[in-house]
Amino acid sequence: MYFIKELHKIRYNCTGGIALFIDMDGVVADYRFGEGENIENNVYGTYLYKRPIKTSINILKKVNEQFDFEMFILSSCRYSEQIGEKSKWLEKNMPFIKKENQLFVISNTFEDRKMLKIDKIKQTIDGKYEKAIMIDDTHDVLFLAIKELGDKVVPYHVITLFD
């Protein structure tokens, strides 16, 4: 599997701790076209009943079993209620992620969330991890990660997980 091979290379070239940050919408949970309105209006159940993308989740489960990486969920929400829904969803669909490794940021705009996510990575790895691996479906966030963290971060678009 391509992604597993990629991770072996990273592990081989890095002697320190590695933290892996996983986005939710569009990575492990479905991201339906047009659902932005429900998110914006804080409609109950928008996150709670999202369809889990089993192919991604199974690959990440394998990564968790095969590597000594610390795995984090890194997701942005518009409202605090959505954190509760996402957390319940994670407990049900990705129980191998520790509860304390569920990281959420609350952002008022689509733009804000990018920097909030990168700041969260910075705080989390500070002094503890040599490298951060980031998986996201938004190229802008991955570019910003490189701009802010340089070679401390290895960014992956979600599609690299498959095949």
Ligand SMILES: [Mg+2]
């Ligand atoms: Mg996403």
